[in-house]
Amino acid sequence: MNQNRQDIKVRLSLITKEYDLYKRKSDKIKALFRFSQKNIPHFWGVKGISVEVKSGEAIGLIGINGSGKSTISNILAGIIPQTTGDMMINGETSIIAIGAGLKPQLTGIENIRLKCLMSGFTNEQIDDLMDDIISFADLGDFIDQPVKNYSSGMRSRLGFAIAVHHNPDVLIIDEALSVGDDTFYQKCVDRILEFKEQGKTIFFVSHSLPQIKTVCDKVIWMHYGEMREFGEMEEVVAHYQEFIQWFRKLSAKEKQEYQDEYKRQQREFSEEDLRAKALAQGFDESVLQGPSIGKMSGLTKMMVVAATILLMFFGTLHVTNKSFKSIIQNPARLFSSEHVMPSAERASSLDSAADRYTLWNG
Numbered sequence: 001m002n003q004n005r006q007d008i009k010v011r012l013s014l015i016t017k018e019y020d021l022y023k024r025k026s027d028k029i030k031a032l033f034r035f036s037q038k039n040i041p042h043f044w045g046v047k048g049i050s051v052e053v054k055s056g057e058a059i060g061l062i063g064i065n066g067s068g069k070s071t072i073s074n075i076l077a078g079i080i081p082q083t084t085g086d087m088m089i090n091g092e093t094s095i096i097a098i099g100a101g102l103k104p105q106l107t108g109i110e111n112i113r114l115k116c117l118m119s120g121f122t123n124e125q126i127d128d129l130m131d132d133i134i135s136f137a138d139l140g141d142f143i144d145q146p147v148k149n150y151s152s153g154m155r156s157r158l159g160f161a162i163a164v165h166h167n168p169d170v171l172i173i174d175e176a177l178s179v180g181d182d183t184f185y186q187k188c189v190d191r192i193l194e195f196k197e198q199g200k201t202i203f204f205v206s207h208s209l210p211q212i213k214t215v216c217d218k219v220i221w222m223h224y225g226e227m228r229e230f231g232e233m234e235e236v237v238a239h240y241q242e243f244i245q246w247f248r249k250l251s252a253k254e255k256q257e258y259q260d261e262y263k264r265q266q267r268e269f270s271e272e273d274l275r276a277k278a279l280a281q282g283f284d285e286s287v288l289q290g291p292s293i294g295k296m297s298g299l300t301k302m303m304v305v306a307a308t309i310l311l312m313f314f315g316t317l318h319v320t321n322k323s324f325k326s327i328i329q330n331p332a333r334l335f336s337s338e339h340v341m342p343s344a345e346r347a348s349s350l351d352s353a354a355d356r357y358t359l360w361n362g
């Protein structure tokens with residue numbers, strides 16, 4: 001049992017992602033100061049998934065468009081926080097998604113240096129790695145061009161070359177192999193298989209079932225924010241194909257009704273539903289907590305606002321050198337330019353004035 005626990009590289013416990021569907025950017029800022037989030041439409045992109053993955057396993061993420069695959073890969077990579085749930089990752093992660101983290105204005109070489117510096121490499125280490133990364137990306141003269149001039153396949157090559165040279169413990173690949181040509185695809189697959197042999201963990205998001213079959217041992221089938229199935233690759237892929245065949249046979253109206261119903265469930269999913277899920281899966285209450293500041297309760301928000309006002313008040317007192325007592329006696333003094341000296345300070349300043357008078361006048 002202990003051995004098994006040590007071997008676990010990634011553990012997701014009831015992970016959710018709730019998106020706020022703001023109409024305008026300004027609504028997002030306004031919401032920070034609102035005590036209730038009730039009037040903002042919500043959408044649960046991920047509705048509480050739990051999974052344990054071991055070292056050396058390659059996990060495929062499959063599912064129709066909008067089922068939550070990229071949301072999970074972004075949470076795993078730390079690009080976005082989960083709304084609730086626990087995530088344990090034993091080691092470093094690196095994500096390869098088309099263009100993820102690449103700065104369009106910088107050249108290929110500049111992007112390599114920037115991403116490596118951000119990952120904690122020294123300039124000497126980067127100099128040692130640079131030729132290998134450039135050779136893996138195989139972009140010719142384009143390596144000196146700004147990334148904004150790259151095709152999606154070229155961005156994917158650069159992203160892949162950088163990520164595999166970071167030597168991460170957990171490699172997340174989000175559709176990045178779908179845009180490369182056959183030669184590059186084979187080079188990437190070989191490197192992924194090498195990683196697996198070294199005991200690294202791979203998460204592989206793809207719509208291509210042949211790619212999933214080449215790379216993955218196990219598969220997570222995502223369906224409208226739920227993990228519909230997690231298990232051996234062959235079995236889950238077969239069930240997914242059966243679903244796709246069934247879905248294709250539906251009429252346009254039936255397809256629409258099916259999608260509308262699941263989307264409704266994603267909009268109306270509630271904390272009570274999540275609590276029930278936690279209970280059913282044997283989790284305790286702590287798994288219902290999350291890191292998101294936007295989801296603070298009304299009381300917490302009030303306390304944060306009160307603390308901020310107090311901080312500003314005492315900060316102003318400190319900067320303007322006014323005493324708490326004098327402001328309580330006359331609050332208008334807080335905004336006046338008059339300097340109110342605390343009594344002890346006033347006494348000592350009177351003493352020193354008297355001393356100066358004695359010194360000068362004898």
Ligand SMILES: Nc1ncnc2c1ncn2[C@@H]1O[C@H](COP(=O)(O)OP(=O)(O)OP(=O)(O)O)[C@@H](O)[C@H]1O
Binds near residue numbers: 064
């Ligand atoms: N920033 C966001 N704000 C609101 N909703 C979002 C946001 N990002 C994703 N979503 C919604 O969450 C759901 C899951 O999206 P996600 O991109 O994870 O799906 P996916 O399975 O990767 O889709 P695809 O196969 O099309 O790439 C979708 O319904 C999507 O519309």
